[in-house]
Amino acid sequence: MDSSTIFLDAFLNPAVIDRYLPDILKGMVVTVEVALAVVATGIALGLALAALRSFRVRAVNAAIVLFVDVFRALPPLVVILIVYFGLPSVGITLSGFAVLWLVLSLVLAAFAEEIFWSGILSIRKGQWEAARSTGLTFVQTLVWVILPQAVRMTVPPLTNRTIAITKNSALGAVIGVPEILMQAQTAQSFSGNATPLLLGAIAYIVLFVPVVALGRWLETRFAWGRS
């Protein structure tokens, strides 16, 4: 066997592909489910926290900052392990999927809150004053004038951060969530061949390259002239 045959046999073995591709595809479905759930709850919670923070209630804001700092500091894997293996001993048992969704949502919410908050802070005071001077309430001003501008400005950093965090769905492999990496690892150990791992990598590329491209498109779409 020459070296190219050895390589193909190790990473692109047709028999292994044939046998395990369906498992990888199932894994892709699970990864997409985790990713969508995490993006929806994580960004919604992050935006809600940033909006809450703009009321500037001292105790509330201290709690938000604490939450954000803790979840930005902790490696997501540590939190996943604590929740998955720790909570059952206090009588709460969550599925691996639920733990993965919950933890990654909290992590994304923490980062998203910081991004939205810096967006809110970057809106000039005059925007608040103009809206309030026409009789709009604080909440109306926040909803109709401040947040739409803040959110637009945060699309690029938020997209990057969201991609980085949803990729952590691979951590589900550690707690038995049958997503791409879990399927690939299992297939690799059954087949004794690295082909499923390469298939897993390709699956991530297929899923995330369009998201990265979408992020780039959103960036240009939302880069509108500010006066």
Place this chain on the structure above:
Amino acid sequence: MPDSAAMLDVAGLRKRFGTLEVLRGIDLTVRPQELVFVIGPSGSGKSTLLRCCNRLEEPDEGSIRVDGVELLDPRTDINAMRRQIGMVFQSFNLYPHMTVLANITLALRKSLGKSRAEARDIGEAALARVGLADKAGAYPAQLSGGQQQRAAIARAVALEPKIMLFDEPTSALDPELVGSVLAVMRELRGAGMTMVVVSHEMRFAREAADRVVFMDAGAIVEEGPPEQIFGAPRHARTRSFLADFGG
């Protein structure tokens, strides 16, 4: 005693920023349909005075009555009062993410509860009034500074305020754009709008103001008709300010 005929009646107004007292007991009365010009060196407190008059700044002491309603009374619905007090800012402060028409209709719909169609009609009429009928669908960034400021005036006028406050409305404009904004202000005055204007446009003050108020160091130094303030100022501080100004 508050002057019951006054549109705006400020009495004993004091405001401190930390240890700096920026308003040291201001008394000012503006009658309906009057155009009062407030001039003075920067830091004299004239903008702060204006911003207190719709409570963008919270005064520490005193009384501000607008059409007889005490603004500083905690029972006063400040949002309802602000709809009756139009404010125009030096930096326009249009909402950049909305069209010019949407800038105007936002408060009409969300604060006054007008229907979309009704708000649109009012908004278009306001834009026509400031000469921007063809710019309803434009975004603020597509307008010149003068057009932006006229749109901002339309946003305030659309709410049919009882009084309008102008905070250096032409200071951020290139000289050739000032005229169009002053023309709109002149039209408003002609239509009987009560106006308080903080500005350095001395020529406009001379021509259009009913009364000129000169402020310095947080107090009103003197006030009177423009001929008196510009022609024969009584106080040395007024004279030196106007001399520095070349006015």
